[in-house]
Amino acid sequence: AQKVTQAQTEISVVEKEDVTLDCVYETRDTTYYLFWYKQPPSGELVFLIRRNSFDEQNEISGRYSWNFQKSTSSFNFTITASQVVDSAVYFCALVDTGRRALTFGSGTRLQVQP
Amino acid sequence: NAGVTQTPKFRVLKTGQSMTLLCAQDMNHEYMYWYRQDPGMGLRLIHYSVGEGTTAKGEVPDGYNVSRLKKQNFLLGLESAAPSQTSVYFCASSSHRDWGNEQFFGPGTRLTVL
Numbered sequence: 152a153q154k155v156t157q158a159q160t161e162i163s164v165v166e167k168e169d170v171t172l173d174c175v176y177e178t179r180d181t182t183y184y185l186f187w188y189k190q191p192p193s194g195e196l197v198f199l200i201r202r203n204s205f206d207e208q209n210e211i212s213g214r215y216s217w218n219f220q221k222s223t224s225s226f227n228f229t230i231t232a233s234q235v236v237d238s239a240v241y242f243c244a245l246v247d248t249g250r251r252a253l254t255f256g257s258g259t260r261l262q263v264q265p
Numbered sequence: 266n267a268g269v270t271q272t273p274k275f276r277v278l279k280t281g282q283s284m285t286l287l288c289a290q291d292m293n294h295e296y297m298y299w300y301r302q303d304p305g306m307g308l309r310l311i312h313y314s315v316g317e318g319t320t321a322k323g324e325v326p327d328g329y330n331v332s333r334l335k336k337q338n339f340l341l342g343l344e345s346a347a348p349s350q351t352s353v354y355f356c357a358s359s360s361h362r363d364w365g366n367e368q369f370f371g372p373g374t375r376l377t378v379l
Contacts (some may be wrong), residue, residue, distance in 0.1 A: 160305070184365035196355065196370040203365055241308060246365055251296055251315075252323060253357075253368060255307035 153178045164233055165212035165264050172228045172259045174243030180204075183245060185226045186253065187217070190240040199241075202226060233263045243249050266291050271318065271356050271371035277345045278378045286341040286374050288356030295361035297339040298323075298368065301352040308355060314339055315361070346378045 154177040164170045176185065187199040197198065202219050210217045214231045230237055240260045244253040272287045288297065295316050300308040300323075310323030312331040320331045328350060330342045339358075343350060353375050357368040 155307075157307075186367070188370075194353070195372050198367050198369075201365065201367055205354075250313055250321070250323070251359060252308070252310045253300075253308070254312050255300075255308045255309070256355055257305055 153180075153245050153247060153254045155243050155256035157243055157256055157259050159259045160257070161260040161262070161264045163264065166262075167232050169229060169231050170233050170261065172230075172241050172243075172261065174226045174228065174256060176224050176226065176243070176245050178245060180248050183248065184236075185219070186244045186246070187226075187228050188242045190242065190258070192239070193195065199228075216221060230261075233261075235263050235265055237261060238263045267355055268292065269358055269369050269371035271354075271374050273374060274372065276377070278343075279349060280378060282346050283344050284346065284376075285343075286354055286356075286373055286376075288338055288339045288341070290339075290356075290358040290369070291337065292358060292360070292369065293336070294358035294369075295336075296359045297333065298357045298359075299329070299339065299341045300355045300357065301325065302355060302373075303352050303359050311341065311354075320327075321349065333379070346376075348378045350376065351378045352376060 156175045161202045183204045189197040197258045216229045218227045240258045269290045298313045299311040314333040317336040356371040361370045
């Protein structure tokens with residue numbers, strides 16, 4: 152069975168601080184995809200990134216960056232110079248190769264104070 | 266394109282009542298999913314469908330039924346609502362072409378069962 156663990160339930164930072172959200176996953180598949188989604192206070196789910204298990208290159212998109220390490224089964228997400236608009240719940244997820252459904256972590260609530 | 270839409274957005278039911286949640290997508294996706302989101306638990310898969318006329322159980326299927334009579338629609342039914350079914354329900358769809366494809370989510374339905 153697959154599992155995604157986001158041990159940080161809630162993080163509070165002050166604007167302009169850097170913050171890293173941790174994600175640890177378990178799967179027996181040798182090929183898999185990992186995702187990060189953002190859920191702002193309005194409630195919708197916003198896709199941020201997809202990473203496949205063959206690509207361990209780190210990715211940077213503006214203030215966002217992702218560190219994927221197969222050796223530790225982690226896919227961590229860093230926000231640089233956080234802003235109030237980054238306040239949201241962030242979910243890490245792993246896709247199931249059979250059903251193609253997502254297994255979600257429990258989410259990390261990020262609060263960025265002005 | 267509207268993407269994935271859900272009807273209704275909010276609903277309050279009394280214990281024992283029944284209702285149907287409608288999900289529609291206009292992206293010609295083969296795969297469709299129903300998830301529920303409860304506080305502190307992330308999203309969990311209820312049922313899913315890999316194509317018109319097919320449905321299958323996810324992690325938490327008890328108390329729900331689904332139907333996929335048309336490719337673009339995926340219905341979630343509650344025959345006899347219980348307070349434990351109070352939750353936010355998300356529908357999603359994805360393309361069959363790449364099993365690691367992004368899932369597109371609807372805006373959610375907030376259901377309260379009294």
